[in-house]
Amino acid sequence: MKQTVLITGTSSGFGAAAARYFAEKGWNVIATMRDAGKAGDLGHMSNVFITKLDVHVAETIDAAIAAGIERFGRIDVIVNNAGYGLFGIFEGVSREAIQQQFDVNVFGAMDVTRAILPHFRANHAGTIINISSGAGAIGFPMASIYSASKFALEGFSEGLRYELASLGIKVKVIEPGGALKTGFQARVGGESGNMQLIEDYFPFLNRISALYGGMQDAADEDAVEKVVATIFEAAVDESDRLRYMPTNDIQPILDARRGTSEQDYHAFTNSLFVPKEH
Incomplete structure (x- = not known):
């Protein structure tokens, strides 16, 4: 029997590419997004089911899971990809x-996870894949809130895996870089307008x-494919x-972060992010 994956946030970026990849590998795909009209070429694939899921709205989460199970019989994997x-x-x-x-990066993933767990428990199987970021392991300047949300997602994932292991349910975390090459940056601009500019920080x-511009230029050209x-x-x-x-x-x-002492790690990151004294 074909396996089935439900992926959130499939209108663009990693989500759209992942939906296409799983479908090409022969999986059934429940491709969910806030606006099902943005499905693009996913809507032309016979083993892809497009449905609305807004992680802000619990009713759409429940409805998407129920519709996916009705269409394909069961769900084997959930990919919590929706985020910005x-x-x-x-x-x-x-x-x-x-x-x-x-609400999007943490509580949305939690709500989707909570909604699928009764189905996974009934099957005594299932995999939850949470899309984190390198910023889920490292606090980046100008990204303290984003990093905080991804740190929370990683802590949730790590604690949850112990709870679910005895039930045959796995939890996985993906930590990509290269986010600026996926259309993610365009979403950033749309979501970050409610900010005050403070001259002291200029x-x-x-x-x-300038540092991030160089990091963007050095990002993996094939980041989407790798992710x-x-x-x-x-x-x-x-x-x-x-x-x-x-x-x-x-x-x-x-x-x-993970392979050196705390002192060496901070010396390294300070060399990147902390202005040298004049």
Whole structure:
């Protein structure tokens, strides 16, 4: 019997590419998005079912899962991909914008997970794949809120995996870099408008913006392909591995975070992000 995956946020970026990849591998795909009219060529694939799912609205989550099960019989894998990045100086970001970031990146993934668990428990099987970021392991300047949301998602994922292991349910985390190459940045602009500019930060912002421009230029050109292949790898991986790091661009900082002492890690990141004293 074909396996079935439900993916959130499939109108663009990693979500759209992952839906296409799974379908080409012969899986049934429940491709969900806030506006089903943005399905594009996914709507022409016979093993892809397009349906509305807005992670803000619990009724749409329940309806999408029920419709997917009715269409394909069961769901084997959930990919919590819906998300966006809020970038800017913390002091200038409104509380409403911060709440929105957590509503999508954290509470949305939690609500989708909660909704699928009765089905997974009944099957005594299932895999939950949460799309995090390198920013889920490292706090980046101008991305403190985004990093906080992804740190929360990773902590949730790590704790949840122990709860679900005895039920035959796996939890996986994907930590991509290369987000700026996926159309993610366009969403950032749309979601980050509610910000106050504070002149005292301008010298720091100019320096960090230039640094991030260089990091964007150095991002893996094939980031999307690597990420979706890794999501598929996680879906079929029978091991209890938790984290997968698909792109090379973020690897040096992840290695410093997880493979060196706290002192060495901070010396390395300070050399990147902290202005040198004059």
